[in-house]
Structure formats: C-alpha cells, structure tokens
Amino acid sequence: MMRSGTTFGLALVALTGCQDVINLDPVDERPVIQPRSRPGPIIGGTLLVEAGLAVAADPDRDLIHVVDLENRRVLHTITLEPGDQPGRVVRGSEHEVHVVLRGFGGLATIDDQEGTLLRRQQLCPEPRGVAYDDAEASIYVTCAGGALIELDESGNELSRTKVEPDLRDVVLVDGKPVMSKFREATLVDEERARTTVPQQGEFQARVAWRTWTVPNDPSNAIYMLHQLSSTNPVPIDPPPEEMGPEDGDLPYGGGGSFCEPGISTTAVTRFETGFVSTTILPNARLTVDAAVSPDGAWLALAMPGAKEDQPTMAVMPNEGFGCFFDEGARIGEQVTSVGFEPDGTLVMLSREPARLLIQSSVPFGEAEAIDLPGESVFDTGHEIFHRATDSGLSCATCHPEGTDDGHVWFFDGLGPRRTQPLDVGLAGTAPFHWDGDMNDMTVLMEEVLAHRMGGMMQSGARRESFQSWVFAQEGRPADDGLQDSSLVAQGQALFASMGCGSCHSGDKLGGSTSEPIRGMRLQVPSLVRVSLRPPYMHDGRSSTLEESVVDMIQTTTTAEVTSDNVTALTAYLRTL
Amino acid sequence: MPLGTGPKVVSPEPVDPAVARMIRLDYLLGVAWRIEPVDVAMITSIEYGQMKGFSGSFHTGMLLSPDRNIVRVVDVPIGLGAVYRHRFGGRPLYASVGLTAGILVHRAGTDLGVIRRVDPDLRAPLRLAWTVERVGMSLALVPAFSFRERTYERRGAEVWKHHSVRVGLVFGLHWDLVVGRANRRRP
Numbered sequence: 001m002m003r004s005g006t007t008f009g010l011a012l013v014a015l016t017g018c019q020d021v022i023n024l025d026p027v028d029e030r031p032v033i034q035p036r037s038r039p040g041p042i043i044g045g046t047l048l049v050e051a052g053l054a055v056a057a058d059p060d061r062d063l064i065h066v067v068d069l070e071n072r073r074v075l076h077t078i079t080l081e082p083g084d085q086p087g088r089v090v091r092g093s094e095h096e097v098h099v100v101l102r103g104f105g106g107l108a109t110i111d112d113q114e115g116t117l118l119r120r121q122q123l124c125p126e127p128r129g130v131a132y133d134d135a136e137a138s139i140y141v142t143c144a145g146g147a148l149i150e151l152d153e154s155g156n157e158l159s160r161t162k163v164e165p166d167l168r169d170v171v172l173v174d175g176k177p178v179m180s181k182f183r184e185a186t187l188v189d190e191e192r193a194r195t196t197v198p199q200q201g202e203f204q205a206r207v208a209w210r211t212w213t214v215p216n217d218p219s220n221a222i223y224m225l226h227q228l229s230s231t232n233p234v235p236i237d238p239p240p241e242e243m244g245p246e247d248g249d250l251p252y253g254g255g256g257s258f259c260e261p262g263i264s265t266t267a268v269t270r271f272e273t274g275f276v277s278t279t280i281l282p283n284a285r286l287t288v289d290a291a292v293s294p295d296g297a298w299l300a301l302a303m304p305g306a307k308e309d310q311p312t313m314a315v316m317p318n319e320g321f322g323c324f325f326d327e328g329a330r331i332g333e334q335v336t337s338v339g340f341e342p343d344g345t346l347v348m349l350s351r352e353p354a355r356l357l358i359q360s361s362v363p364f365g366e367a368e369a370i371d372l373p374g375e376s377v378f379d380t381g382h383e384i385f386h387r388a389t390d391s392g393l394s395c396a397t398c399h400p401e402g403t404d405d406g407h408v409w410f411f412d413g414l415g416p417r418r419t420q421p422l423d424v425g426l427a428g429t430a431p432f433h434w435d436g437d438m439n440d441m442t443v444l445m446e447e448v449l450a451h452r453m454g455g456m457m458q459s460g461a462r463r464e465s466f467q468s469w470v471f472a473q474e475g476r477p478a479d480d481g482l483q484d485s486s487l488v489a490q491g492q493a494l495f496a497s498m499g500c501g502s503c504h505s506g507d508k509l510g511g512s513t514s515e516p517i518r519g520m521r522l523q524v525p526s527l528v529r530v531s532l533r534p535p536y537m538h539d540g541r542s543s544t545l546e547e548s549v550v551d552m553i554q555t556t557t558t559a560e561v562t563s564d565n566v567t568a569l570t571a572y573l574r575t576l
Numbered sequence: 577m578p579l580g581t582g583p584k585v586v587s588p589e590p591v592d593p594a595v596a597r598m599i600r601l602d603y604l605l606g607v608a609w610r611i612e613p614v615d616v617a618m619i620t621s622i623e624y625g626q627m628k629g630f631s632g633s634f635h636t637g638m639l640l641s642p643d644r645n646i647v648r649v650v651d652v653p654i655g656l657g658a659v660y661r662h663r664f665g666g667r668p669l670y671a672s673v674g675l676t677a678g679i680l681v682h683r684a685g686t687d688l689g690v691i692r693r694v695d696p697d698l699r700a701p702l703r704l705a706w707t708v709e710r711v712g713m714s715l716a717l718v719p720a721f722s723f724r725e726r727t728y729e730r731r732g733a734e735v736w737k738h739h740s741v742r743v744g745l746v747f748g749l750h751w752d753l754v755v756g757r758a759n760r761r762r763p
Contacts, residue, residue, distance in 0.1 A: 019726075020724045
C-alpha cells in the first residue's frame with residue numbers, strides 16, 4: 001500500500017510541469033505512386049500552335065505529338081530516345097519542326113507532315129531555347145552554359161557565340177537574336193547589352209520562365225513571363241502573437257489568399273523600344289508558360305503548380321488588372337503549355353493526364369480534350385515538389401526546374417541567404433541549408449514545407465518518394481565548349497594547388513561538409529554547374545564568378561590574387 | 577372576518593447547524609482563469625455531511641474554451657473530496673474550504689478529429705454561501721491544478737494553450753435537499 005502510494009505520488013510529481021504538445025498539422029497519407037521512369041521537373045512551354053495544327057513535345061514521356069486541331073485527332077506521335085526530354089518547339093521551313101532535346105543535349109528536327117524524325121544532333125549539355133529566322137533560314141539555339149549556336153537548315157553549325165551563362169529563350173527582333181537569362185530574368189543581346197525588369201516595389205524580377213514575341217505585332221514587343229521575389233525581410237520563426245489563427249498567417253509571409261502576393265509571385269513584362277511595363281499576377285501559382293492572343297486582348301497562363309482542386313490555366317485581360325477569377329475553369333489537368341491559333345482559339349497542353357485542351361472562345365468557354373498517347377507519369381514526389389501549399393508557394397517556386405531562383409532572401413534573424421540549388425545531387429549532403437540547421441529531409445519537410453509554407457505534413461512513404469525525386473535531380477556540367485582548354489587545365493591545377501579541394505571535395509566538389517568562415521559555420525556549396533548561378537556565397541555578396549574567386553582566395557588562402565589566376569580558375573569552374 | 581380563520585401556523589423549529597446534517601446540491605456559473613485565456617466555467621457539486629463542519633463532496637462541470645476557431649475544447653473536471661464549512665455567527669452565512677482530487681477530461685474537436693486527454697486534477701474550493709431555508713447563493717473561488725500544460729500547434733505556431741493551473745470564480749445557487757438532525761454521537 002505504502003509502495004503504491006509512493007509510486008502514485010512520484011508519478012504525479014513527474015507529471016508536474018509536463019508539456020502536452022499536440023500537433024494539428026494534417027498528414028497526407030495518400031498512397032505513393034511512382035511511374036517506371038520518374039518525370040523530371042516541369043519546364044513548361046513545349047507547345048507550338050499554328051492554324052489547325054499543334055506540335056506538342058512531352059518531356060515526361062519523350063514523345064512529340066502532331067495534332068490536327070480542326071478534326072481533333074492526333075496525326076503522329078514520334079517516340080524519342082529515353083531521357084531526350086523534348087522542350088521548346090519552333091517551326092522551320094516547310095514541314096520541318098525543330099525541337100530542343102534538353103536531356104539529350106541537342107536538337108531534333110521532325111517532318112510534321114510525315115510524322116518522322118529527320119535529324120537528331122548534339123549541341124551542348126543543356127540546350128534551352130530555339131528560334132527560327134525565316135529570312136536567313138537559320139536556327140538559333142541557346143544553351144544554359146551561355147552559348148548561342150546558329151545552325152543552317154541542314155544542322156550545320158554556322159557560329160557559336162559566348163554570351164552569358166544561364167541563357168533561356170531566344171527570340172528574333174528585326175532579325176537579331178535577343179536572349180533571356182533564366183534566374184536573372186533579364187534580356188541580353190549578342191553584344192551583351194542588357195534590358196532588365198524594373199524593381200516592382202519590394203519585388204525583384206527572377207526566373208524568366210518564358211520569353212516570346214507575338215507574330216505580326218507591329219510594336220515588336222518582347223514578352224517575358226517571370227517571377228517576382230520579395231526583397232523585404234522574410235519571417236521564419238515569428239512569435240505566436242504575430243501568427244494569427246488563419247491559414248494565411250504563415251511564417252513565410254502569408255500569401256495564398258485571393259490577389260494577395262506572397263513572398264514570390266508571377267508577372268508578365270512587356271519590353272518595347274524605350275518602354276517597359278510589368279503586370280503583376282498575384283494569384284497565379286507557379287506559372288511556367290504564357291501566351292498572348294493574336295489580337296493582343298488576352299493573356300493565357302499555364303499554372304501546373306496550382307492546388308489540385310484549382311484550375312491550372314487561366315485567361316485574363318492582357319493589360320491592366322492582374323488578378324483573375326478562375327471559377328468554372330476546368331480542373332483535373334496539369335497544364336504546362338499554352339498557345340493561340342491565329343483565329344484566337346486557345347490550345348493548352350496538359351502533362352498529366354496527357355491531353356490537348358482546345359477552347360474556341362476565350363476567356364470563357366468549354367474546353368474540348370484530345371487524349372494524347374502515353375502512360376501516366378503521375379509521381380508523388382514530383383507532385384509534392386510542384387503543387388502549391390496554402391501560402392501559394394511550392395518547392396518549385398524557389399527551386400524552379402529543380403534548381404534555384406538565384407534570389408538572395410533576407411530572413412529575419414538569419415540575414416541574407418541565397419537560395420541553394422537542388423540539381424547538384426543532394427544525396428549524402430545532409431545537413432541541409434547554408435547553416436546546416438536541417439538535419440535531414442524529414443526535418444526540412446516538416447519545418448519548411450509544412451510550417452513555413454503551409455503545406456501538409458507527409459507520411460513516411462510520401463517523404464521517401466519526395467526525397468528520392470529531389471535526390472535524383474542532377475544537372476549536367478554547364479560546359480558549352482567555349483572555354484580555352486589550356487586555361488581550363490591551368491585553372492584545374494590552381495584549384496588543386498591552392499587547396500580549394502580540401503573543402504570543395506568529393507565528386508560534387510563540395511556539399512558534404514561545414515566549414516568555419518568569417519565567424520560562421522556554413523555548408524560548403526557544391527561547385528557543380530556553379531557558373532549558372534550568380535550571385536555567389538551564402539549571402540550573395542559576389543555578383544560574378546570572378547568576384548567570388550577573388551573573395552575565396554583572399555578569405556581562405558594565402559595565395560596572391562592575380563588576374564591570370566582568376567581567369568584560369570573561372571575558366572575551369574565554367575566547365576563544371 | 578375577511579381573512580378567515582384557520583389552524584394556528586407553527587413556525588418550524590430552527591435547525592442547529594452544529595448538529596444538522598444535509599445533502600446540498602449546487603449549480604454554479606462563472607469563469608476560470610488559466611492565466612490566459614479565461615474559460616467559461618459551469619460547476620455542479622453534491623455535498624453530504626454536516627452543515628457546519630465536514631462534508632464529503634463530489635463535483636463535476638464543464639470548462640468551455642472561448643476561442644473555438646481551430647480547437648474546440650471542453651474540459652470536464654470530476655472529483656471527490658472533503659469540505660469544511662464554517663458559519664459566521666448566527667447569520668445564515670457560511671464559508672467553506674475544500675480539497676478534492678479527481679480527473680480533468682480534456683476533449684477537443686479539431687480538423688484532425690476529436691482529441692482526448694485525461695489528467696489528474698486537484699481543487700481547493702473556497703466558498704461563501706448564504707442560505708435561506710433550503711435555498712441559497714454561493715460564490716466560490718476555485719483554484720485547481722491539472723499537472724500538464726497543454727498546447728496545440730499548427731505549422732509550428734501555437735494556436736491554443738492552457739496552463740496546468742487555473743483559478744475559477746463562480747457564482748450560483750444551491751439547494752439543501754435533506755436537512756435533518758444528525759444522529760447523536762456516541763460519547
């Protein structure tokens with residue numbers, strides 16, 4: 001009796017001061033689905049629309065479809081090699097259509113009348129944009145590494161110009177190629193003259209998803225669909241009194257309500273000679289492609305990152321008010337590309353299920369669907385990565401195309417932190433984040449995806465699917481063959497002799513250790529594809545690769561900084 | 577004889593609380609502070625014992641948490657204990673102090689379903705009661721301790737929190753169901 005009384009008393013004492021913390025975050029327990037071949041990140045803009053005809057590239061299934069829009073039927077489906085990842089599509093002369101093959105690293109030319117593959121040629125590790133010059137009968141291809149390649153109709157290389165790394169699209173204005181830069185969201189020409197998107201209040205332009213021109217537009221305007229990222233301080237751990245009970249009150253600054261921009265939002269900028277105007281689209285989620293109707297009145301958006309119960313496309317007036325209502329719009333497809341026929345019919349490409357949607361009347365009207373061949377590529381990890389959370393943000397917002405947005409965020413209590421790239425092969429590089437404060441992917445998903453962004457907690461199996469999908473993202477080296485090989489060899493030797501490899505070690509050249517630097521202990525970043533992602537350092541202090549090399553030499557070595565050393569080292573780094 | 581005549585009414589013999597026994601039932605309504613926020617408190621108890629002196633006590637009730645947006649909480653204290661009651665002079669005014677032990681049943685409706693918890697619960701009610709005949713009014717201060725601090729979190733942020741200590745202030749009515757002379761104590 002005495003003993004049980006003592007035990008009861010001790011139990012009560014032990015209970016005193018106990019905290020009972022109940023987590024109300026819902027857990028997504030839906031079963032995991034993974035296709036045989038896991039799809040890559042969404043790139044968007046893989047559709048060519050002409051009068052009565054569409055050529056749709058399917059990067060998830062390595063297929064190209066030629067579709068008769070008038071009769072609503074698929075004319076041809078061309079099967080490419082696994083991993084070719086067809087992207088941008090452009091009409092060449094006659095029956096030739098050129099399709100960028102991002103995974104293959106080249107260009108495919110098809111005969112859309114016969115439905116045959118005419119040619120498939122390698123150009124650079126990561127081609128992105130393509131344009132066709134009718135007057136010169138030449139093809140321009142932009143490469144992520146910074147090369148602008150001009151080909152003749154037979155595929156012979158006419159020139160290879162070194163522009164700047166991270167090129168995205170190429171358009172022709174008065175016969176001259178103008179290119180966009182992906183992370184920076186700027187336009188650059190062959191002479192490297194730049195046109196930037198003006199700062200929009202607290203927002204800075206980032207991530208040029210799509211840059212295009214409208215045929216027969218007398219103003220010769222260039223349109224750019226891009227993101228806007230906040231330069232204001234971003235709270236990551238606000239006290240409870242600053243967090244309301246509503247779903248929109250999230251550490252990452254809320255957003256997600258109608259017409260309320262979060263820390264990152266979508267915009268379309270129109271560049272004309274001497275005039276630049278930007279329309280902000282606050283409730284457009286992860287918008288990866290856009291098109292303007294032939295009469296210039298309407299803007300169509302592909303938003304594959306919208307929530308599952310919301311439409312992934314929208315049509316809105318081309319100018320003026322940037323918020324749109326999407327009630328009544330079709331739900332169930334994941335639209336990644338849009339285009340208009342000359343008569344104003346809107347054509348949309350859905351990646352999952354594979355479908356073309358044809359809407360004859362815009363902005364309102366029923367869309368007819370044409371099913372495209374190919375099995376389902378629904379993938380749980382891919383889905384978690386791309387779908388918007390309650391804040392309107394998805395992982396792909398700051399990590400577009402499974403990499404990074406090049407933005408330096410100012411986190412409350414932490415300071416400036418540049419978004420880290422994901423496509424360097426993250427397996428085995430935990431802990432994550434610059435400060436190494438995320439021990440593993442589980443912690444990262446709970447803290448960042450669920451708490452800060454307002455996403456659902458995920459079951460163990462779904463976390464595993466997400467992790468394996470993210471870990472599979474590994475971009476190719478960004479070497480476009482533009483570097484002097486002797487300089488590269490010299491830079492590689494310097495890299496070794498200066499001891500850079502002691503921290504930037506392993507096959508990823510970093511990413512697996514933390515080192516003390518400037519009084520902080522920071523994760524050593526991988527140098528894989530480093531040339532693509534200025535600004536550099538954890539706080540983005542170095543705007544160019546050269547500046548970052550000087551900074552590193554001065555901070556971590558006793559070596560002398562000479563322009564020769566810097567030139568050689570950067571030449572080497574640009575091949576990684 | 578407009579008022580008529582009838583049998584003589586005999587006043588009941590006054591009860592001597594020192595030797596009277598009773599069963600008292602009460603209903604009290606008030607608030608309970610848990611440092612912050614303030615809950616609505618409804619308490620009912622039944623006491624059996626001496627009108628002046630010791631009684632056994634059983635209580636239950638409901639504590640309704642006011643913010644019902646995300647977490648809809650009802651706490652039900654249930655306990656047994658003893659009360660010592662003291663009369664102020666010859667007036668029908670009593671003060672009592674008690675000590676009860678029991679459980680606090682916590683029930684919360686959330687988006688994830690109903691969440692239930694049970695904690696040990698101690699109370700030390702201090703009460704002022706004014707009784708006329710068999711009906712009266714009570715004002716009670718009820719400090720209590722339920723051992724565990726409870727927090728609900730959503731996305732890393734606290735959306736509901738209650739401390740393990742609470743102080744209730746309740747006011748209500750009571751009825752003395754049975755009042756009678758106690759059995760004579762053996763010498």
